[in-house]
Amino acid sequence: MTFKAALYGWTATTLRTLDHHGVRLRYPYRDRIMFENAILPALARDESIQRVLLVGCGWYTHHYPALLGETEVTTIDLDAAKRPFGGDQHIVGNLTALGNHMPRACLDAVLCNGVLGWGLNEHDDVEQAFGACVDCLRPGGLLLLGWNDQPPYNRVAPEDIPAFARLEPVRVPGLDAHRIVALPRNQHCFQAFRKPLSD
Numbered sequence: 330m331t332f333k334a335a336l337y338g339w340t341a342t343t344l345r346t347l348d349h350h351g352v353r354l355r356y357p358y359r360d361r362i363m364f365e366n367a368i369l370p371a372l373a374r375d376e377s378i379q380r381v382l383l384v385g386c387g388w389y390t391h392h393y394p395a396l397l398g399e400t401e402v403t404t405i406d407l408d409a410a411k412r413p414f415g416g417d418q419h420i421v422g423n424l425t426a427l428g429n430h431m432p433r434a435c436l437d438a439v440l441c442n443g444v445l446g447w448g449l450n451e452h453d454d455v456e457q458a459f460g461a462c463v464d465c466l467r468p469g470g471l472l473l474l475g476w477n478d479q480p481p482y483n484r485v486a487p488e489d490i491p492a493f494a495r496l497e498p499v500r501v502p503g504l505d506a507h508r509i510v511a512l513p514r515n516q517h518c519f520q521a522f523r524k525p526l527s528d
């Protein structure tokens with residue numbers, strides 16, 4: 330085991346122990362609060378959303394599957410060391426190869442925050458990754474994108490990704506717009522899309 334994997338494992342165990350005792354370490358920023366207090370609870374309340382893919386893990390996301398309540402959550406991260414921050418069902422792998430891990434049209438929602446521009450950077454990879462997400466969404470399924478609309482993170486913007494042309498804009502769950510700038514200082518946006526009922 331690498332030092333990084335051991336450190337992340339220890340961190341995840343410590344965070345879970347603290348959570349269990351009611352001590353919740355969270356980022357206090359507006360964008361995180363919006364995601365954790367508005368978007369994820371709205372998805373948890375939505376009975377049409379039973380199976381969710383959460384893309385990208387970190388110490389500050391380990392509790393996200395729990396925030397989704399009864400929803401069946403699969404997490405995915407390219408970095409094997411991040412496994413301890415994932416959910417019970419976790420894929421170590423590249424989002425570009427999502428189709429190797431799950432069948433088409435099996436997901437009600439894909440939540441992809443902080444991955445576009447944060448490792449998923451090259452145009453072809455971005456297209457392959459979101460193409461795979463759209464394939465794995467059921468008709469009517471939701472794709473929630475969180476991204477930073479400022480350099481260098483916005484080198485590939487959603488409007489430049491052909492896979493998004495297969496989706497239609499919808500309101501971000503729990504909020505009142507299709508696109509919200511959740512934190513102006515880093516232009517962190519949430520944007521929501523839906524796979525049409527007839528593809």
Ligand SMILES: C[S@@+](CC[C@H](N)C(=O)[O-])C[C@H]1O[C@@H](n2cnc3c(N)ncnc32)[C@H](O)[C@@H]1O
Nearest residue numbers: 384385386406407408423424442443447448449
């Ligand atoms: C900045 S973190 C974002 C974590 C989390 N999704 C969030 O809400 O902030 C980016 C994570 O995405 C992962 N990642 C980057 N490119 C990826 C890809 N192509 N497939 C799967 N995971 C990827 C990285 O390993 C990293 O753990």
